[in-house]
Amino acid sequence: MKFQSKNPYDGKNIAEYTSLTSEELNQKLEDSSEAFKHWRKTPLSERTGLLKKAGQILRDNVDEYAEVITLEMGKPISESRSEIEKCAWVCDYYAEHAEEFLAHEEVKTDASKSYVRHDPIGTVFAVMPWNFPFWQVFRFAAPTLTSGNTGLLKHASNVFGCAEKIEEVFIKAGYPKAVFQNLIIHHDETESVVSHDAVKAITLTGSERAGSSVAQLAGKYIKKSLLELGGSNSFIVLDDADINQAVETAIKARMMNSGQSCIAAKRFIVIDSVYDEFVSKFVKAASELKSGNPSLDKTQVGPLARKDLAVELQKQVQKSIEKGAELLLGGKQEECFHEPTILGNVRPGMPAFDEETFGPLAAMIKAKTIDEAFELSENSKFGLGVSVFTKNTQKAMEMADRVSDGAYFINELVKSDPRLPFGGTKISGYGRELAREGMMEFVNKKTVYVKV
Template identity: 70%
Template sequence: MEFKSINPYNGEEVGTYTGLSDTALDAKLKLAKEAFTKWKKVPLEERAKLMSKAGEVLKENVEKYAKMITLEMGKPISESRGEVNKCAWVCEYYAENAQEFLKDEVIETDAQKSFVRHDPIGAVFAVMPWNFPFWQVFRFAAPTLTAGNVGLLKHAANVFGSAEMIEEVFTKAGFPEGVFQNLIIHHDKTDKIVKDDIVKAITLTGSGRAGSAVAEIAGRNLKKSLLELGGSNAFIVWEDADIDKVVKTAITARMMNCGQSCIAAKRFILLEGIYDEFVEKFTVSVKDLKDGDPLNEDTKIGPMARKDLADELNRQVNESVALGAELLHGGNQKECYHEPTVLGNVTPEMPAFKEETFGPLATMIKAKSIEHAFELSEQSDFGLGVTVCTEDIEKALSMAGEVSDGAYFVNELVKSDPRLPFGGTKNSGFGRELAKDGMMEFVNRKTVYVK
């Protein structure tokens, strides 16, 4: 099977990739087994040095890797550079902190000595998406490989060029052969891979449909799974908020990566007293966003990654308008490009509220009170993150328990940070990535007891 990577901005072919035969896949799985038996015995200090070197390789090749990201999925080049640099950061973070995270955890009991040690488990199979083609992979790979596991990557088919470059990073950094392998395969090979004895866990970032399918396969084979799925984050603005400042944050929260992010702010829940001011200033800022070739330095909005994604967003816009939403700006689509769009007076029965909108669409929702705002926020099948904007920090903190999501940010957009655990609830998945939590997901926490 052949896979083509197509530039969504101009329709030109970026690359062609040949899928692995069953024989070639078997050879890679065998190599993973052989690599793990040696890699797990490499001293942690040396594994950490190699991960630090991977960070250096990323920084030395920012332009090369950023260009591939932009060509394959349409992200503005300035954002692609930021993505590559963030990957370097996560490599450095785990190189610096692995020793502390993986040290023996002494627990006093009636034993002469009792503690928990942290051992690698084997191969972790990663199924990754196209929207952050480098970052999603490195936030799994950095802790997983440093802990002594090996990694197998099945990337999205439209970013196989990025996938090859990611494997190149680890090769250039000096990682032994087989410790990280990119698999050019169709998703129908997933069952075969998960069944293999070397694979001990599966991590997936993607759609709910893909997540439930992979979790079912993992469960059937008694393998651990970690799922990072969709989101419909609420961005709640109270009446005491600094609207000018909040609008700047809101534009980034919604329009970064052309809105193609699980943690993007998708539902703007606004107290009635500031609704008109916020909507007017937000819409003006949207109109100022420059679109065009994502390789141009001043482009802020590029194409969506594929035409079917733009088609789906346009459906959600049109159906919401038919149900009474007010089209305040945008709404037009041409091929992969969808004009940044603002909908006003959105209500819970509309697709723009109840579905995940994965693109440059901002929905404006009125709330009668702070309590009503949180009720609207909770009317979602997703639970990734919530932003609250207010000058009353103490009151905002006191209401963190009203939110069932995996993250609660005050006066800031929801974002991932290597130092903080990241993950969701409900249909946004389960498990945590990043920080110490991300490293603990894929180790054997082994109890040791000496009488």
């Protein structure tokens, strides 16, 4: 099978990739299993040293790797560079903290000595998306490989160039053969990978449909799985908020990566006494964003990664308007490009409220009280994160238990940070990436009990 990599900005073909044959795929699986036998015994100091080198290679080649991201999926080039820098950061983080995280945990019992040790489990299969094509791979790979596992990557087919560059990073850093391998395969091959004896766990970042499919396979073959799926994050603005600060952050939270982020703020729930001020300033700021060629430094909003994504967003916009939403800005779509769009008076029952909108669409929702604002926030099948803007941070902290999502940010946009666990609830998935928790997802927490 052939895969075409196409530039979403101008529609030109970038490259063509040929899928692995069944024999080639099976060999890579066998190689991964064989590599694990040696890699797991490699001293941790050597593994962290290699990870540190990987981070430096990312920094040394930031422009090259950023260009591949922008060409393949249309991310503005300045954001692509930031993505590569963040990948280097996560490498540094785990290189520095792996020894601490993987250390034995002493537990006092009636034994002479008892403790928990953290052993690698084998090969972990990663199914990754196109929207942050380097970051979402490295946040899996950095802790997983460093804990002694081997990794297999099945990337989204429109970013196979990024996948090759990621594999190149590990090769240049000096990782042993087959510790990390890129698989050029169709998603129909997923079950053959999951079912292989070498594969001990699966991690997926992607859509609800993809997550459900992989979770079923993981259950069928009784293998650990981690899912990081879609989101419809709320951005709550209380009546005592600094509106200028809230608007500035809200624009970033919604329009970064042209709105193609699971943790982007999508539902803006604003107390009615400040609704008009917030919305008018948000509309003005959004109208001043520079759209165009994502390869230019001045561009802030580029095309969506594929035409079908832009078409789907346009359907959500039009259906919401038909149900009573007010078009305040934008609303047009051509090929892969969708204008930054703002809808006012959005309510439950509209696609802009109920569904994940993967693109530059902001839904403005009015709430009469704080209680209603949090009720509207919770009225979602998604559960990745919530932002609350208020000058009363103490009160906001006391309200954290009202939110069932995996993250709660006060006066800041929801974002991933290597130092903090990241993941969702409800149909946004399960399990945690990053921080210590991310390293613990794919280790065998082995009890050791000694009686003398």
